[in-house]
Amino acid sequence: MPKLIEIEGLKTQFYTSAGTVKAVDGITYDVNEGETVAIVGESGCGKSVSAMSILRLIPDPPGKIVEGSIRFQGRDLLQLSEEEMRDVRGRDIGMVFQEPMTSLNPVLTIGRQLTETLEEHLGVTGEAADARAIELLGLVGIAEPHRRLVQYPHHLSGGMRQRVMIAMALACEPKLIIADEPTTALDVTIQAQILELMKDLTRRLGVALIVITHNLGVVARYADRVNVMYAGKIIESGTAHDIYHNPRHPYTLALLKSVPRMDLPRQAKLDPVEGQPPDLTRLDDGCAFRPRCGFAVEKCAREFPPLEKVKGPHIAACWSKEKVAKSARATAAQTKKLRKAS
Amino acid sequence: MSTARSKPAAKRKASAARKSSGTRKTASKRGTASKRRQTPARPTKPKFTETLVNVQGLTMHFPVTEGALVPRVVAHVKAVDGITFDIMKGETLGLVGESGCGKTTTGRCILQLEQATGGDIIYDGQNLNELNKQQMRPLRQRIQVIFQDPYSSLNPRMKIGEIITEPMKVHNTEPDEAARRKRALELLEVCGLNPKFADRYPHEMSGGQRQRVGIARALSVKPEFIICDEAVSALDVSIQAQVINLLEDLRDEFNLTYLFIAHDLSVVRHLCHRVAVMYLGKMVELADCDELFDHPLHPYTQALLNAVPIPDPTVESKRKHQIIKGEIPSPINPPSGCVFHPRCPIAVEDCKKSVPEFRQIRPGHWVACSEI
Numbered sequence: 001m002p003k004l005i006e007i008e009g010l011k012t013q014f015y016t017s018a019g020t021v022k023a024v025d026g027i028t029y030d031v032n033e034g035e036t037v038a039i040v041g042e043s044g045c046g047k048s049v050s051a052m053s054i055l056r057l058i059p060d061p062p063g064k065i066v067e068g069s070i071r072f073q074g075r076d077l078l079q080l081s082e083e084e085m086r087d088v089r090g091r092d093i094g095m096v097f098q099e100p101m102t103s104l105n106p107v108l109t110i111g112r113q114l115t116e117t118l119e120e121h122l123g124v125t126g127e128a129a130d131a132r133a134i135e136l137l138g139l140v141g142i143a144e145p146h147r148r149l150v151q152y153p154h155h156l157s158g159g160m161r162q163r164v165m166i167a168m169a170l171a172c173e174p175k176l177i178i179a180d181e182p183t184t185a186l187d188v189t190i191q192a193q194i195l196e197l198m199k200d201l202t203r204r205l206g207v208a209l210i211v212i213t214h215n216l217g218v219v220a221r222y223a224d225r226v227n228v229m230y231a232g233k234i235i236e237s238g239t240a241h242d243i244y245h246n247p248r249h250p251y252t253l254a255l256l257k258s259v260p261r262m263d264l265p266r267q268a269k270l271d272p273v274e275g276q277p278p279d280l281t282r283l284d285d286g287c288a289f290r291p292r293c294g295f296a297v298e299k300c301a302r303e304f305p306p307l308e309k310v311k312g313p314h315i316a317a318c319w320s321k322e323k324v325a326k327s328a329r330a331t332a333a334q335t336k337k338l339r340k341a342s
Numbered sequence: 343m344s345t346a347r348s349k350p351a352a353k354r355k356a357s358a359a360r361k362s363s364g365t366r367k368t369a370s371k372r373g374t375a376s377k378r379r380q381t382p383a384r385p386t387k388p389k390f391t392e393t394l395v396n397v398q399g400l401t402m403h404f405p406v407t408e409g410a411l412v413p414r415v416v417a418h419v420k421a422v423d424g425i426t427f428d429i430m431k432g433e434t435l436g437l438v439g440e441s442g443c444g445k446t447t448t449g450r451c452i453l454q455l456e457q458a459t460g461g462d463i464i465y466d467g468q469n470l471n472e473l474n475k476q477q478m479r480p481l482r483q484r485i486q487v488i489f490q491d492p493y494s495s496l497n498p499r500m501k502i503g504e505i506i507t508e509p510m511k512v513h514n515t516e517p518d519e520a521a522r523r524k525r526a527l528e529l530l531e532v533c534g535l536n537p538k539f540a541d542r543y544p545h546e547m548s549g550g551q552r553q554r555v556g557i558a559r560a561l562s563v564k565p566e567f568i569i570c571d572e573a574v575s576a577l578d579v580s581i582q583a584q585v586i587n588l589l590e591d592l593r594d595e596f597n598l599t600y601l602f603i604a605h606d607l608s609v610v611r612h613l614c615h616r617v618a619v620m621y622l623g624k625m626v627e628l629a630d631c632d633e634l635f636d637h638p639l640h641p642y643t644q645a646l647l648n649a650v651p652i653p654d655p656t657v658e659s660k661r662k663h664q665i666i667k668g669e670i671p672s673p674i675n676p677p678s679g680c681v682f683h684p685r686c687p688i689a690v691e692d693c694k695k696s697v698p699e700f701r702q703i704r705p706g707h708w709v710a711c712s713e714i
Contacts, residue, residue, distance in 0.1 A: 042578035157669050187440035192649035192665045217651030221658040240655040258583040260612035263652045272583030276548055
């Protein structure tokens with residue numbers, strides 16, 4: 001499949017009074033056409049900043065993209081002028097933000113917010129724009145779309161607003177949509193509706209999707225490929241199957257083990273990742289996960305492990321990959337046993 | 343001595359806490375990830391015999407007013423609309439449902455932070471709705487709360503030590519200041535924090551650490567009943583498991599009773615003995631935890647369980663997803679009859695008219711649906 005976007009060695013830093021925050025510290029990944037790629041990690045790991053960097057939406061100052069390239073359809077987005085970049089945003093790359101409450105303009109009608117994109121990028125105005133807006137609202141499953149055009153965001157529920165956000169992202173038929181925690185603020189039954197809608201639309205329209213989330217269940221259900229981030233770096237990447245069934249990084253394994261699972265019998269105790277996430281202003285040359293890691297060796301403090309190939313697209317950055325693999329197999333065997341018992 | 347109760351716990355955890363800069367690490371577990379302790383597949387359910395809280399037909403209708411100078415009531419938000427349940431001593435009751443279903447309001451009514459518009463809350467023989475402020479005061483010491491947001495529930499201008507000693511001062515459980523301070527330091531250790539945090543401010547701590555402070559504060563007056571209102575929802579996955587384990591340890595250590603309000607079903611299943619499901623101010627199902635998750639009866643409970651994605655791509659690809667349509671209606675003007683009927687896959691004509699009775703189908707398994 002042809003590559004749609006290739007991100008290479010991307011580094012984004014923030015200059016604060018507390019020091020330089022290496023929010024994104026040299027990440028490389030690509031997304032094929034029509035593919036859904038998930039970026040997983042906990043708050044502060046740089047997953048949102050990496051997505052904002054693609055659209056060059058990093059507030060400068062304090063932030064700055066210091067290195068790397070983002071090749072999208074043959075062009076390096078980081079070399080474009082601000083004017084050219086504005087054409088890319090919304091037309092070639094759509095964006096769905098986490099907070100449907102705050103990311104819509106409260107003083108503009110739904111119709112105006114939808115037609116603005118169409119006017120700006122495609123020059124469609126008047127009745128044609130309204131017709132397209134109605135079509136888009138219908139596409140995302142909003143009942144009585146013509147009535148919604150004149151309503152304001154506060155008339156709509158959270159789930160409805162997120163549908164409007166998706167309609168806006170789809171307005172110019174982009175090749176890629178970046179969704180930053182699209183369902184985190186929503187209820188479970190509404191989350192299921194929105195995710196199903198996004199999956200259906202990306203399949204039907206052939207849109208590629210970068211979905212940023214901390215919810216491992218959402219990733220398992222919807223992603224083709226997964227990038228796991230920790231402290232600004234991608235520490236493991238592979239197909240969903242690789243990541244969930246054959247993890248090679250201790251953080252990935254620990255994350256999977258720390259969530260209670262509804263499909264297995266209840267356990268007496270959870271197995272948390274001990275310790276706290278690192279301070280991004282005080283990172284050294286070693287692996288940032290080592291203070292919380294059960295597999296850490298002396299080398300981890302000196303040298304950051306390179307992302308090495310495991311098999312096919314599966315890569316992981318750890319000096320103790322084999323030991324992790326063994327532990328993962330033990331966990332998988334235990335899981336199997338538990339499932340049989342239920 | 344008031345500190346006697348927490349001492350053993352503090353001692354046991356002290357060494358581990360000292361080793362870490364922030365949160366307690368279980369140092370002994372280092373490098374033995376593959377040699378995991380074998381846990382019984384299903385924790386045996388202890389028998390609970392004594393009722394601690396009895397909620398009878400609780401209703402909380404908030405008035406909706408119009409008019410700036412002379413407000414007049416134009417409607418009511420039926421946040422909680424006649425729910426009945428009890429909580430046994432030592433038990434953890436889970437209260438789940440989506441936003442706006444009234445689960446937080448239920449908690450606030452028990453705490454008497456809201457004056458319920460109807461029904462009774464019998465706490466250890468006393469009807470809380472009939473007590474005045476002064477009579478309520480000793481009970482407030484026995485009932486504590488842990489809030490969802492670790493950022494807004496701690497006063498940013500108070501040091502951690504002050505935050506934890508404040509309830510002891512208010513309830514005068516520990517008149518001596520030095521003793522209060524000593525107990526605060528112990529509580530920090532019990533909750534897996536380094537005692538040196540006592541002289542820091544909330545902004546110097548991470549979300550997980552702050553939530554531990556919130557727990558230490560709740561424990562400071564030795565409550566018997568703690569309402570955990572989405573206590574782990576705002577935390578990251580890896581930190582969430584730490585705090586869940588802490589809550590579990592404390593429950594066993596101090597024989598606490600929890601009302602665990604949450605929307606994350608997998609967490610509720612892990613932690614609770616019994617679970618109640620709410621929808622739009624009504625209770626739709628109540629059963630033992632395993633019974634509810636293995637044999638959900640109400641179509642809403644079934645949909646809710648089905649909507650939770652499981653962190654395993656193989657399992658997910660095999661699962662049948664039945665996504666319920668529609669939005670959650672407004673509690674100002676809830677649907678007639680069964681409030682779930684507009685979204686219900688098995689609704690019949692009668693569901694629009696008659697309100698289903700909350701009835702016991704099997705021993706201990708209650709459900710409000712006429713089609714079962």
